[in-house]
Amino acid sequence: MHLNGGTLLARTLAETTEVVFTLHGGHLDSFFKGCVDNGIELLDFRHEAAAVNAADGYARVTGGLAVAAVTSGPGFANAFAGITNAYADGVPLLVVIGAPPLREVETRELQGGLDQIAALAPVTKWAHRITTPERIPDLVGLAVRHALSGRPGPVVLELPIDVAFTPVNEAHLKPAGHPRIGARPGPGRQALTDALALLENAERPVAIVGEGSLWWQDRDVLTEFAETTGIPVLSGGPASRGLAADHPLNARGLASLVALRMTGGGSPDAVMLLGFPLSLFSGGGPGALLPDDARIVQVDADAAEIGRLAPVDVAVQADGAETLAALLAAREGRWADRSAWAEKVVGAAGLVDLMFADAPTEIDGRIHPYHAAREVMAALDPGAVVVADGGETAGWTNSALTATAPEIVLNPGYQGHLGIGQGVSIGAQRAEPGRRVVQITGDGAIGFHIQELDTMVRHGLPVVTVVMSNDTWGMSIHGQDVLFGKGNDIISRLAPTPYEKVAEAFGAHGERVDKLDDLGPAVRRALDSGRPALINVAVSNEAVHPMTTSMLGDVDATDEIVVPYYQNIPLK
Incomplete structure (x- = not known):
């Protein structure tokens, strides 16, 4: 050569x-x-x-x-x-x-x-x-x-x-160092001692696993830690490797903490953040999703992330998996019985469903997006990879996740970068050829890279794409409805494009679904086809995900300049 x-x-x-x-x-x-x-x-x-x-x-x-x-x-x-x-x-x-x-x-x-x-x-x-x-x-x-x-x-x-x-x-050519890194660093002795004392003395602790867990070399240690300590585990961020979806200590996403508090179930008094930086995914600093008075242990490989938005009680600059292993090795004997608390936290994941369970299945003849997302999830076998793309579509997808047991969920990240779902799905399918990859995306987001259906077809990658078509940029139009009044939206409407026909033109399996009862069977047909597939689902643009209004902030403030999606500016 x-x-x-x-x-x-x-x-x-x-x-x-x-x-x-x-x-x-x-x-x-x-x-x-x-x-x-x-x-x-x-x-x-x-x-x-x-x-x-x-x-x-x-x-x-x-x-x-x-x-x-x-x-x-x-x-x-x-x-x-x-x-x-x-x-x-x-x-x-x-x-x-x-x-x-x-x-x-x-x-x-x-x-x-x-x-x-x-x-x-x-x-x-x-x-x-x-x-x-x-x-x-x-x-x-x-x-x-x-x-x-x-x-x-x-x-x-x-x-x-x-x-x-x-x-x-x-x-x-001279000999070169290998293109790999050595073992990831564990916690310092004092940080380990302080973290252990805080967790031992807590009555209502939780662990929150973030994107840092994707790079852990030992993925089993989290399960061992949860089962040894009885501490329930939540997942957050753009993606994370938490407990198995059906594990009895898996409390799912951070919305479980909101549901727990709203129903009088209490709040954690200690939180261990494992590769989970405080950010928009945690509602900012403490007080939004995490209680102000909760004591915090933050474990992160990047020292700059520790305490970025608020003080923490114990700072641990280390790999999360190495930290968990060190905590297990440092503590002998039984941990306090927290089964009642863990049961409340894990049960709160089901309470999230109740927020939308009574929503009508149709609005003006189109499917409610929550019920559409839940029907898609219910049609999946355990262990699927779920990719969420879009604004409100990602919110509806995550609200319906309790209907399935996914291996991993990949969400839009800190940039809120729409349109990445097509590429991310292809990469995920190439990484996990034995699993099914299902992308749920909005009709706005799919327009960025719909041509990658051609890539899926040429390379035989059977990604199933579900497009939630409401003919709008959903988060945008709903935000404008709040800010300017309904009917005063600006450049936030889309054409009713037959995306399923676009998929067929690229050589993929395509279907359109207008009725909720038809959606589950359509997903199964797409999965069973063994081909790249796209299901175009007609959903209502009248349903507003609570995420949209919460991100807008206080739009009724009279002593502040309203800045949607960010902090308002105080008037002097």
Whole structure:
């Protein structure tokens, strides 16, 4: 095999990955040839952002690094959105980006004129331009270690085309460090002692597992910890690896705490945050979802996240799994009996259903979105991967999750980046070929990357997509109804597009559903088809998810300037 910069990069990456999510661009031809020669699968897309989103989904499901590759200029610009989403959520990606020849810089060269590394610096953990092919092995190792260490995140290697095609003499290659990291750090002695004392003295403790759990090397330790201590576990954030869906100590999402408090069941007096940063997913700081008077243990690999929005009682800069293992090793004997408290917390997950159980199944002849989402969930076998995309559609999806037992749920992240579902679903299906991946998305979100149905068909990836079609940007129009009065909406309406026919045109299975009783059977037909599939469900745009109104904040304030979705500005 002829060895040059591109083929050397592929040979080095073969130690790290078996698949690269990409879209063809001539700048990377020698790299693509190297991938083929080294047994790396090239899963090609119709848009670079979707390729990076797929790597994102693959990383979240596997709990490891994922690799994407895009060409220079327009490819880089398209991929940028996917990279920013991964950066916001802390997902370890290595993105290879092509570039024009180094020796032709500032010549108005093809797909050049951009300092791609400078543009990427604020939205990556590390970005570097390869200037000589002999450095590729050690630069790949450095990139991987940057991506996986501490709080994970995306890294970039730019490969100029002249470097990619430059021959490499094997004799000139020096041994390079392996592209992997060592054991993740455990807690310090004092932090461990303080955390243990706080949990032992608590009467009503809960653990909340966030996106940091995706990267734990030991996923069984959480189950052992919950069963040993009797502490109920909730999950939150864009995605997390909590307890199994049917585990008796799995209290599901954070809405369970709201339901518990609303029904007089009490509130936790101690909260252990495991890779779960305080953020919009926790309602901000304490007082929204977490009680103001609860004592907090925050465990995070990134020290900067600890206490970001509010003081914590015990700060533990460490890997969450290592911390749980250390707590179990440090405590001998039985823990206090908290079975009554745990039963209340876990039972509150069912109370969330009661919020919508009495909602009509139809409004003006169209299906209520909660009942639609719940019917989809009820049709799934245990262990499915659920991908939620869109604004209110994601809210309805998560409100209906108790109807199924998913392996993992992938939600829109901190950017609220719509349209990522297509790519994320493809990455998840490639990561878990033995599981069914079902994407539930809004008709607004599906419009960003509907062309990736072609990718699913070409690569035989049987993702089932359910489009909740209400002919509007739901969260937008409902927010405008509150702010400006009903009927005064602005650019928030969509056409009643037959998305199922678009799917059929790409070669996928397509159906439209207008009645609730027909939805479950349609989902089963889609799953049984063994093909990529899209079900277009006519839902009402009159149903408003409570998430929308809660995110708008206090819109009736008279002593503040109302700023929807953010904090109001006090009038002086």
